[in-house]
Amino acid sequence: MENNDSFNGMSKDTFRQAVVNTLERRLFYIPSFKIYGGVAGFYDYGPPGCAIKSNVLAFWRQHFVLEEDMLEVDCPCITPEVVFKASGHVDKFTDLMVKDEKTGTCFRADHLLENHCNDTLEKDLSISSEKAAELKHILSVVGDLSAEQLGAKIKEYGIVAPDTKNPLSDPYPFNLMFATSIGPTGMSSGYMRPETAQGIFANFKDLYYYNGNKLPFAAAQIGQAFRNEISPRQGLLRVREFTLAEIEHFVDPDDKSHPKYSEVSDLEFLMLTSVDQETPDKAAKRLCLGDAVSEGIVNNQTLAYFIGRVYLFLTRLGIDEKRLRFRQHRPKEIAHYAADCWDAEIDSSYGWIECVGIADRSAYDLRAHTDKSGVALVAQEKFAEPKEVEKLVITPNKKELGLAFKGDQKLVTESLEAMNGKEAMEMKATLESNGEVDFEVCKLQKMVTIKKNMLSISKDKKREHQNIYTLPSKAGSPSKAVNEQLNVFRFPPLVAPIKCTVFPLVQKEQYEEVAKRISRALTAVGISNKKDVTGTSIGKRYARTDELGVPFAVTVDSTTSVTIRERDSRDQIRVNVDEVATVVKDVSEGRTTWADILQRYPAHTSASADADE
Amino acid sequence: MENNDSFNGMSKDTFRQAVVNTLERRLFYIPSFKIYGGVAGFYDYGPPGCAIKSNVLAFWRQHFVLEEDMLEVDCPCITPEVVFKASGHVDKFTDLMVKDEKTGTCFRADHLLENHCNDTLEKDLSISSEKAAELKHILSVVGDLSAEQLGAKIKEYGIVAPDTKNPLSDPYPFNLMFATSIGPTGMSSGYMRPETAQGIFANFKDLYYYNGNKLPFAAAQIGQAFRNEISPRQGLLRVREFTLAEIEHFVDPDDKSHPKYSEVSDLEFLMLTSVDQETPDKAAKRLCLGDAVSEGIVNNQTLAYFIGRVYLFLTRLGIDEKRLRFRQHRPKEIAHYAADCWDAEIDSSYGWIECVGIADRSAYDLRAHTDKSGVALVAQEKFAEPKEVEKLVITPNKKELGLAFKGDQKLVTESLEAMNGKEAMEMKATLESNGEVDFEVCKLQKMVTIKKNMLSISKDKKREHQNIYTLPSKAGSPSKAVNEQLNVFRFPPLVAPIKCTVFPLVQKEQYEEVAKRISRALTAVGISNKKDVTGTSIGKRYARTDELGVPFAVTVDSTTSVTIRERDSRDQIRVNVDEVATVVKDVSEGRTTWADILQRYPAHTSASADADE
The missing domain is CATH 3.30.930.10 (Bira Bifunctional Protein; Domain 2)
Known part of the structure; x- marks a missing residue:
């Protein structure tokens, strides 16, 4: 692609x-x-x-x-x-909303503005290049606009409620919880x-x-x-x-x-x-x-x-x-x-x-919960060596600082937080020996007394945050025409919902027995699989399994060895019945690759199926 | 036990x-x-x-x-x-509740009655044997009592709010959703x-x-x-x-x-x-x-x-x-x-x-959703052979029946549902050929005309329902005294949160390297494991791993082969470093048993560790 x-x-x-x-x-x-x-x-x-x-x-x-x-x-x-x-989240986890003033239907303000810009750019061929540039600019910043800015643009462009064409309210925050x-x-x-x-x-x-x-x-x-x-x-x-x-x-x-x-x-x-x-x-x-x-x-x-x-x-x-x-x-x-x-x-x-x-x-989050709960969510270590001083950071105890400094608390706190490692370490040492220390707050232009309970030495943290909400669907070969059945799901074996289908080449009791045995062996090693014993043509059955994105298909065409076909390459190999589960499991779980498997097993030829066919 | x-x-x-x-x-x-x-x-x-x-x-x-x-x-x-x-659920998913009439605190009515009965039986040694029998009887049926019955018993026994001793309201249903x-x-x-x-x-x-x-x-x-x-x-x-x-x-x-x-x-x-x-x-x-x-x-x-x-x-x-x-x-x-x-x-x-x-x-549930949604949640099959008739059941279309029979709908429906397989099959055949059929409703003492859209032939279903909310904790040997560390978690390997710990016998760089290699190999095959490189005694480390219920412990006491200890039997065997991951994986996932493993590998003796120890 x-x-x-x-x-x-x-x-x-x-x-x-x-x-x-x-x-x-x-x-x-x-x-x-x-x-x-x-x-x-x-x-x-x-x-x-x-x-x-x-x-x-x-x-x-x-x-x-x-x-x-x-x-x-x-x-x-x-x-x-x-x-x-x-x-x-109670105060700030909001989106800006407008209401249809007559029906009460709600819309996201930014979506309406976005749709208006896109529609105008796409359908109104008469707009000037300045206007087009303006709309493009809005599209690039629409997520950053305030309620007032969004409201002003909605008024300026005369945007109304999509279906009813009724006027819209001013944008206001709606909490999404x-x-x-x-x-x-x-x-x-x-x-x-x-x-x-x-x-x-x-x-x-x-x-x-x-x-x-x-x-x-x-x-x-x-x-x-x-x-x-x-x-x-x-x-x-x-x-x-x-x-x-x-x-x-x-x-x-x-x-x-x-x-x-x-x-x-x-x-x-x-x-x-x-x-x-x-x-x-x-x-x-x-x-x-x-x-x-x-x-x-x-x-x-x-x-x-x-x-x-x-x-x-x-x-x-x-x-x-x-x-x-x-x-x-x-x-x-x-x-x-x-x-x-x-x-x-x-x-x-x-x-x-x-x-x-x-x-x-x-x-940020640990500080917020520390403030609200009164439980210090900090990592504290005892430092044996002064050379470790640069690892320290200061976490002020806002409650104690508030009690001591009232209206000055904010500036005292800021000054404490602004200390460099050396200053912090000196303060820590003095606090440990004396229990208090004099401290100059520049913005207040005065000295204050800091006590041991007013701050602590803390380690910081960083945050990784992951949302999984895309399905790993992957586009197939670009030259392919639109079929009724669309084979777009080239799931890697790791992700595929069903790793393997098993079907007898023809409806014959011995083959169906072998198919059942293979299916049971796959299940026993934890490989999700599906038997297809409908008598439809092998081509249709491959199409069905491809549509679900199943990476491997086992065709039982003999009672001793069978054919395994790989979805993307369509390569076919011959594998002994008793080895099928292990082969499919290993390649599904990434312990071996299909390329390796190809080296180890003979390719399927029509002669390799049962002679009695 | x-x-x-x-x-x-x-x-x-x-x-x-x-x-x-x-x-x-x-x-x-x-x-x-x-x-x-x-x-x-x-x-x-x-x-x-x-x-x-x-x-x-x-x-x-x-x-x-x-x-x-x-x-x-x-x-x-x-x-x-x-x-x-x-x-x-909106109407019936309720528990009976009583309120402390002064503080508004809520209690489950049956819990209060239950507690009263248990406390009296346990602590009041003066009660008669009749009274004791009565309280035991109540305990066995407390779940079946109606709001009125519960209320009456609470009054009779003078049960009050647990902490405040305030009077209680009558029991009333509280929806649990x-x-x-x-x-x-x-x-x-x-x-x-x-x-x-x-x-x-x-x-x-x-x-x-x-x-x-x-x-x-x-x-x-x-x-x-x-x-x-x-x-x-x-x-x-x-x-x-x-x-x-x-x-x-x-x-x-x-x-x-x-x-x-x-x-x-x-x-x-x-x-x-x-x-x-x-x-x-x-x-x-x-x-x-x-x-x-x-x-x-x-x-x-x-x-x-x-x-x-x-x-x-x-x-x-x-x-x-x-x-x-x-x-x-x-x-x-x-x-x-x-x-x-x-x-x-x-x-x-x-x-x-x-x-x-x-x-x-x-x-029951499929019928309820069919009625409410108007979408027929039924399994219908075409029956080729009349001998299959006994498999049919009737699902009335209450909407159509209601339109046609108004107040009589309930009795008509009941009669339709009461048909046996033979009657149902005959009705089905007539409906298919004529589109309608005369039908006698005994309780109404009259004939009515049933049309094709008033009922359908359906298959029934049964329901299995499973809640997992117990932890598989299992009592250990009964003779064991209470330790500060309680080793009660004999999780089978399948369930154990950590399958294997790995620790070097002594703090020695080569051993730590081997421990790391084994830990990586275990992780690669999906076996959760924990390294313990603290230098504490081997006994303490075994105690720690036992407390978490870890089934296998690998002690690195040589660079070529190591000791694997099984938690419950405390058996120890010698296994080559390169085989450890496979052995632990196979026995953890139930492909082999510890008894088999014992057969295949030599027991650990102090001589089997490195000579250079």
Whole structure:
């Protein structure tokens, strides 16, 4: 696939519709509650969808949790309000909404403006080049506009409600969390979590202890997340409930090197830097990850290590590296507490879609929960050697500082936080010996007395954050015409919902017995498989198995050895009946490659089937 | 463990407290939102808890979904109100609650009555034997009492609010579903699902089609379920959010034989029949499953097949078969639409606790969704041979019948449903040729005209329903004294959160290199493992690994071969470094047994370690 604008030789829309049709017909997914007319933004996975999800999650666990010795946790979806007050979600997890002033129907303000710009650019051929440039500019910044700016543009362009053409309200924030009430009294508010990370932060102290009170360590969580989207769209991409897999890696803020950095530093892939995004339509460049770090493009080794691991994860899942890029957040979109942030984006029929976010978030979340709960979520170590001083950072105890300094607290805190390593270490030493220390607050132009309980020495942490919500569907050969059955699912064996089909060449009892035996042997070693004993032609059966993306097909054409066919190459080999399960298992789980298998087993010829055929 | 009343040589309460302490200290689970004081009924799993959950679910998938070719689905937790209106949950999924009349604190009415009876029996030595018998009787029926009966007993015994001693309100039903609102308008009500089964029923039509329009088939779902318990208790047993694994097996109601029945019919285990429960304190009897079916104790082969599969599942997970029984529902507790129902119960420190429910539910749910949605959730087949007539059942179209017969609809419907196979087949034939048929409704004492659109021929289905919410903790040797570290977790390798620890015998660089190599090899083949390179004594390291329930420990005491120790037998063998990963993988995944391994490898002697030690 060299041409990024064509998919399987079709337009993006045609391609998408063809994929959606196949996915729904084969029950990869199903609109939820379909018999009741469905509810926007909710989808069920059917049997092949479940198998893919389970394979992807198992691989995620293997690739991240097991390989990196991460600490996995599993927290409830229902979360009391106080947690999301602390994290800021109650106040800030909002989208801007407008209402149809007559019917009350709700829309996302930015979507309406976006649609207006796109429609005008596409359909109104009379607009001036200045106007076109303006609309393009708006499209590039629409995510950054405030309620006032969005409202002004909606008024200026005369945008009305899509179906009714009624006037629209001014934009106002709508909180995207689903609310509920915990317990029988109705007095205790809760929310369905919009992300899984807060559960990790709340457990920081126990996890740090579990890790032997040592940094760095990473914690991971896989679970459901819920967002009450104003207008769900783009199929499975913007839904109201989804499975999220997140990692929080806690690291010393003064030493962001990574011991396994050298394992990823030679990787090369498409990167789109923050600077390059200032030039419209500038394409991502192929960069070496190690160079990006040494040139200061990627902030540090640990961040780079996770970018590299995500690249390996996605490409092993079968994402085409030509359709995968890492895009750096621009200064305007990056959160104020984050040092650097990169999204892994996949080029889909909807354009480039974020599927993983990787951010260095500083200690923002731990500080927020420390403030709210009064439990210090900090990593403390005893320092034997003064040379370790540069590893220290200061965490002020805002409660004690507030009691002591009232209105001056903010400036005192800022001055404390602004100390360099040497100053901090001297203060620590004095506090340990005297219990208090004099400290000059420049902005107040005076000395204050700092007591031991007013601050602590803490280690920082960084945050990795991963959302899996793209299916690894992959475009097939571009020259192929549109068939009724679309064979686009070149799932690698690792991901394929069914790894192997087994069918007798002809309906014959001995062959059916052998097929059953092979199927049982595959099941016993954990390889999902499907028997096809319908008497239809072998061609049709291959077509059926290809449509589901099954990588291997076993045809029983003798009672001693059988044919194994590989989906993409269509190579066929002869394997003894008793070896089939082992061969398919090894190649499915990546212990051997199909190329190796080809070397070891003879090719299938018509003569190799039973002579009595 | 012969004595069912002692656990590890301690009283049930002492044993439980010791287990809970170890579980919390090792982060098997953690009260959720602990830094904010926690919320009753919510627990996080820490790293070993997550690993066990993931192992149990993987084995559940292998044992049920893969082995039985079930269709897995994955539906959202958030569900629109209409679904639970149809299923009856909005009206009936309630517990009876009483309120402290002054503080408003809520309690489950049956719990208060239960506690009162237990306390009186235990502490009031002055009560008469009649009174004691009465209280025991109430304890045995407390789950069946109506709001009025519960209220009357609470008044009679003068039961008041536990802490405040304030008077209590009359009992009234409280719906256990968490409510929320879907979409931005606030107009669309929804609930967090209290079970996952309704998602399967709603997809029946698509799944039946996916299965080639053939019965029988089974669908399975693993996912979160939510119940807003009035007063959560018993640790992980009665929580407000939990993972549920459910199977719905759809079968021809006139042919409940099962092709694989013979694979389970010879199994013998403890069963407690409905009849035996009429005698208080009667113990479960060891019965052969096949005999139970032929004697009419278990309703049919398909139900028996699933009971047998659940028995195999639980015992393979490490549940002691002496502490496992299958209890039949008594006539009073069985749902009105169910033919037979059995709970798998495990003897825990809380007494016998239901952990799996297996019920023949008839077509109740499909009928309910058919009525509400207007989409016929029925399995229809074309019958070539009249001898198949006895397989037919009638599904009336209540809408059409209502339009035609108004107030008589109920009696007409009942008469239609009461037809035997022969009558039904004759009606079917006449409807197909004439489009309508005369039909006598006895209770109305008149003939009515039935049209083709008023009913359809349907196949029935049965339901299997499984909840996993017990941890497979297993009591250790009864004679062992209480240690500070309690070694109760004899997880079978299949379930163990960590399968293998690896440690160098002494801190020596070559040994640490070998330990790393073995650990990497284990990770590569998917075996979770932990290195312990702390220099503490080998005894302490074994104790640590035993406490986590790790089945195998590899001690590196040479650079060529190492010692593998099995947790329960404490047998030690010598294995070449390069073979370790394969050996541990094979025995962990059940491809070989420890007994076989013992045959194949030499026992460890002190001479087998490096000579240069």
